[in-house]
Amino acid sequence: MDFGLYLWTTLGAFLTLAIFSFLYKDNPFYKIAEHLVVGVSAGYFAVILWHNGLSPNLFQRLNDGNWYFLWMDSTAPWYLIPAILGIMMYTRFSKKWAWVSRWPMALYIGIATGVAIPLEMGARVNRQLFAIMERSIDWANFFGVGGFNLLDTASGLSQLIVFVGAMAALIYFFFSKEHTGLFGATAKFGIWILMIGFGASFGYTVMARISLFINRIQYIDNNWLQNGLNTGITPIEGYHAGYAVIFWLVVLIVVGYIIREIMTYLKTKEKSA
Amino acid sequence: MKYKLFMLAIGVLLCALPLLAQEVEEAPPDSMVVGSVPAIPTPAPVTQLSGEDGKNDHGHAVMLSWELSADDRPGDTTSTVLSYEVFRWVPSMADTVEAVRLAYEEADAIMRSDDAPEGARDKRNDLRTRYFDLLEQYPEFYASYPENGNWKNIGASPSGSTTYEDQGSKERLASDYLPDFCDFRYRVDAVTAVATIRSSSEIFGPVQSSGQYFNTGRVPILIGVLVFGLLTLLFVQQARGGKDLYVRPLAGIEAVDDAIGRATEMGRPILYVLGLGSASDVATIASFTILGRVAKRVAEYQTELIVPTYDPIVMSVGQEVVRSAYLDAGRPDDYKEDTVYFVTQSQFAYVAAVNGTMLRELPATNVYMGKFFAESLLLAETGAVAGSIQIAGTDEIAQIPFFIVACDYTLIGEELYAASAYLGREPILLGSLKAQDWAKAAIIVFGTIGLLAANFNWTFFTELFRVTN
Numbered sequence: 001m002d003f004g005l006y007l008w009t010t011l012g013a014f015l016t017l018a019i020f021s022f023l024y025k026d027n028p029f030y031k032i033a034e035h036l037v038v039g040v041s042a043g044y045f046a047v048i049l050w051h052n053g054l055s056p057n058l059f060q061r062l063n064d065g066n067w068y069f070l071w072m073d074s075t076a077p078w079y080l081i082p083a084i085l086g087i088m089m090y091t092r093f094s095k096k097w098a099w100v101s102r103w104p105m106a107l108y109i110g111i112a113t114g115v116a117i118p119l120e121m122g123a124r125v126n127r128q129l130f131a132i133m134e135r136s137i138d139w140a141n142f143f144g145v146g147g148f149n150l151l152d153t154a155s156g157l158s159q160l161i162v163f164v165g166a167m168a169a170l171i172y173f174f175f176s177k178e179h180t181g182l183f184g185a186t187a188k189f190g191i192w193i194l195m196i197g198f199g200a201s202f203g204y205t206v207m208a209r210i211s212l213f214i215n216r217i218q219y220i221d222n223n224w225l226q227n228g229l230n231t232g233i234t235p236i237e238g239y240h241a242g243y244a245v246i247f248w249l250v251v252l253i254v255v256g257y258i259i260r261e262i263m264t265y266l267k268t269k270e271k272s273a
Numbered sequence: 274m275k276y277k278l279f280m281l282a283i284g285v286l287l288c289a290l291p292l293l294a295q296e297v298e299e300a301p302p303d304s305m306v307v308g309s310v311p312a313i314p315t316p317a318p319v320t321q322l323s324g325e326d327g328k329n330d331h332g333h334a335v336m337l338s339w340e341l342s343a344d345d346r347p348g349d350t351t352s353t354v355l356s357y358e359v360f361r362w363v364p365s366m367a368d369t370v371e372a373v374r375l376a377y378e379e380a381d382a383i384m385r386s387d388d389a390p391e392g393a394r395d396k397r398n399d400l401r402t403r404y405f406d407l408l409e410q411y412p413e414f415y416a417s418y419p420e421n422g423n424w425k426n427i428g429a430s431p432s433g434s435t436t437y438e439d440q441g442s443k444e445r446l447a448s449d450y451l452p453d454f455c456d457f458r459y460r461v462d463a464v465t466a467v468a469t470i471r472s473s474s475e476i477f478g479p480v481q482s483s484g485q486y487f488n489t490g491r492v493p494i495l496i497g498v499l500v501f502g503l504l505t506l507l508f509v510q511q512a513r514g515g516k517d518l519y520v521r522p523l524a525g526i527e528a529v530d531d532a533i534g535r536a537t538e539m540g541r542p543i544l545y546v547l548g549l550g551s552a553s554d555v556a557t558i559a560s561f562t563i564l565g566r567v568a569k570r571v572a573e574y575q576t577e578l579i580v581p582t583y584d585p586i587v588m589s590v591g592q593e594v595v596r597s598a599y600l601d602a603g604r605p606d607d608y609k610e611d612t613v614y615f616v617t618q619s620q621f622a623y624v625a626a627v628n629g630t631m632l633r634e635l636p637a638t639n640v641y642m643g644k645f646f647a648e649s650l651l652l653a654e655t656g657a658v659a660g661s662i663q664i665a666g667t668d669e670i671a672q673i674p675f676f677i678v679a680c681d682y683t684l685i686g687e688e689l690y691a692a693s694a695y696l697g698r699e700p701i702l703l704g705s706l707k708a709q710d711w712a713k714a715a716i717i718v719f720g721t722i723g724l725l726a727a728n729f730n731w732t733f734f735t736e737l738f739r740v741t742n
């Protein structure tokens with residue numbers, strides 16, 4: 001690792017630790033990292049917007065090489081319409097003409113809604129409904145394909161649970177009828193089904209987040225500590241196991257602190273309840 | 274003597290070699306020996322080759338189908354067919370058209386360069402006009418079959434496949450542009466491991482491609498939208514007529530007013546996050562309605578409102594919504610343009626900024642309504658640490674669990690849409706909410722009948738709901 005790369009790696013490690021410092025409390029290091037990432041991303045997305053949006057989708061379609069007559073010989077002169085609508089948005093800078101910007105906004109939302117309605121109806125209603133009807137209940141393998149297995153998702157019982165659960169969850173989302181009696185009991189069953197699903201989803205996503213955390217720790221340990229120390233750039237030659245021990249101790253302290261905070265928060269919640 | 278006999282044998286052998294070679298050449302053309310590999314016989318050709326215009330598309334596509342070659346038996350290791358090569362008859366003029374297109378591209382590049390010579394633009398335009406004129410003549414070129422043209426390999430399908438879609442671009446200036454309304458003719462070759470050993474099908478054609486204005490595969494969606502629209506109109510009329518349409522209380526929404534009151538008492542601001550969706554997302558649109566309600570109350574109570582946004586269009590719409598709310602509350606002068614502001618379009622940079630705002634401004638209430646992704650827990654967790662009352666609502670199923678865990682109230686999925694109707698009590702929203710309930714009832718009924726239909730093989734019923742393309 002050369003010195004330049006090592007400096008960038010060090011900056012990455014510093015910013016990672018600066019963001020993690022937020023776990024303790026808001027502090028100047030976090031503020032530096034926060035403002036840096038917001039500023040950099042704003043600049044980055046401005047460039048992305050130009051190269052992936054405005055340039056290929058507007059200017060290249062209108063441009064015939066002569067900026068004075070941008071659209072004169074374009075094969076798609078109708079792209080002037082969105083260009084004008086886009087320019088109309090800038091009238092927001094004038095209090096007198098700000099009302100003009102409502103026209104492109106209204107058009108945008110109107111078109112987007114028109115596009116969204118058939119898509120939503122197709123994807124969330126028709127296709128889901130058809131999926132229910134597509135397969136009959138597998139009565140031959142009701143308790144599991146090829147034997148008794150309640151965890152078999154292809155079994156007839158699983159199919160039935162999915163169907164009943166979906167219908168009960170749907171009943172929970174009835175808003176114009178009071179949830180009482182049998183209807184209320186079914187809705188309650190529906191919310192239980194939803195919560196079971198949410199619990200599984202929560203666990204799955206938390207595991208994914210843990211892997212992201214591990215990735216950052218590996219970055220600090222492998223890319224920064226080990227590589228940096230092995231290059232001889234730092235005063236101490238070679239990677240010393242003691243550094244890793246110190247580093248992991250710090251990690252343990254941070255994790256311990258997070259657990260303590262969560263426990264305190266939960267206890268406070270219990271007391272207030 | 275031995276020497277003479279040896280020379281005689283060599284002489285005979287040399288004379289016989291051409292004969293032997295001739296015999297090899299005269300070997301049956303339907304087999305070949307490659308080293309020790311056994312001879313591959315010529316495969317049987319595909320049969321029943323047919324084609325039709327691609328259905329429910331914008332044109333520029335032809336769908337071909339055929340019966341497998343008799344030597345293509347899926348699962349049988351002795352099958353000799355490896356793939357099917359598809360050929361389209363292309364007029365010789367196509368080469369000229371392509372040459373003009375390439376010349377146009379070159380002229381266009383020269384014209385766009387910094388050192389473009391004088392007249393480069395006219396030259397480019399002339400070439401483009403010529404190219405478009407030639408494209409107009411494509412139907413005549415294709416009609417000249419079989420004169421002045423040849424077969425062009427346009428693609429291949431693996432063995433076992435019986436279809437191929439000849440799909441070209443609809444952009445006239447693209448290299449793979451496929452013109453509509455031309456008489457196309459096709460041929461399919463069954464190809465073996467030795468590319469030269471193949472057999473051609475009978476020629477199919479003519480067939481033309483064209484676009485359709487009406488997508489018949491989406492008729493069920495049209496019916497669904499129409500029925501739902503009619504139901505909505507019906508219930509909106511009822512609501513306008515003064516009929517009291519019941520909406521069950523939603524704890525999360527009832528808590529909004531209390532939360533605003535709390536913020537006022539504490540003298541702290543209210544943070545409203547519209548999520549990462551665009552202004553066209555249904556969840557964001559529902560969130561605008563709730564923002565309007567919150568902003569109106571905030572204006573009445575003279576509390577501070579903070580709305581950091583992720584999308585510039587969402588920011589613009591949000592500003593309009595909040596401005597209107599202040600106007601409705603009779604306090605237009607209290608409205609500040611900076612109430613709704615843009616942060617960045619980078620997901621985690623946005624989170625970092627909003628988290629920082631939470632800990633610095635210490636809002637009494639955080640409201641998260643709209644479309645959220647991986648940032649949901651990061652926001653809600655920080656809000657909980659800051660001690661804010663938190664109310665969330667999203668239709669992103671994967672994010673709901675995080676809000677449930679870290680927020681005081683959570684609107685699950687469609688509750689977010691219902692919340693805007695519950696808050697506004699406007700006839701249009703109430704009517705649409707009632708229509709939604711009827712639509713859900715219809716889904717339950719049709720779903721149950723559909724499941725029965727699947728078990729009794731009533732395919733006619735299930736097919737009513739099939740959506741294609």
